[in-house]
Amino acid sequence: MSGAIPTSTSVSESAVIEAHPSSVWHLIKLQDFSQFWSKLEKSEEIRGTSPETDVVKWTFKDGTVLDVKQEEHSAIDHYITYSVITSQPALSYTSVVSTIRVYPITSGQHEGHTYITWTGNFSSDADAGVIEDAKFKRREALADLANAVKK
Template sequence: MNSATRVLESRVFAAPISKVWALVRKADFAFWTSAVASATVENGAAGEVGSTRKITFKDGAVQRYQIVELSDVAFSVTYELIESTPAVATSAAIHTVRLFKVTHDNSTLVQWESDFSSAGDNTTSVVEDSRLKKKEALADLAKALGK
């Protein structure tokens, strides 16, 4: 049986949106130091719709993402998983990172949302793995911001 699942994690950072966007915009996850070993831009330039990223994780997994939407006005980047070694338990995965300015104190709300389509009984494990990784990545973003 196929199912669709959405995972959303968020965090507020005591930093202006421009500073947070500078780390997130390239979608190279350079801030995610606890999990990412290396990241390279392939088939295009950083910050270019259609370009791809090859992310090598410290656990040995290698994934390629394609930037499908990028907005400097809306402070959002959307990317799609196009290849994974080892294979992941989903048939499709689209991720969006959105930033929102909190006007009260010039902080930034970061929302990281993923939509998955999966087959079989893997939905629960996919959701929990995604949730854990997002929390870890957002904690590393906080460290990169010095917060």
């Protein structure tokens, strides 16, 4: 029997951001993540891929480089779905698909603000450490996003 810890292969983090949804949605473009996410050194579109494919290179301050592919985008429903297609160094799991959704808060004490979710669905070979890391990275990025729209 292996010493692996059984774990869910999905993560979901959410936040209320005290800004209008349009201010938040404006930054939810893969190539713009470095404008708010403090872990990223830069995020840039990769040229030369097919016209139907949107791929962005995320270079993290720790040296990790991910190529992420936009899978879905809806300006009407305010969500973006992306997958990691390559990583240097290599990932310890096969795949992950993530979705960020932006919702307007239309009533109550947070009316006029934004509710945002960031989910990730990992392949079954992702271990508990991967899931925990993803949870904390999403929490940090959502806090960074909230700070960026306050400026």
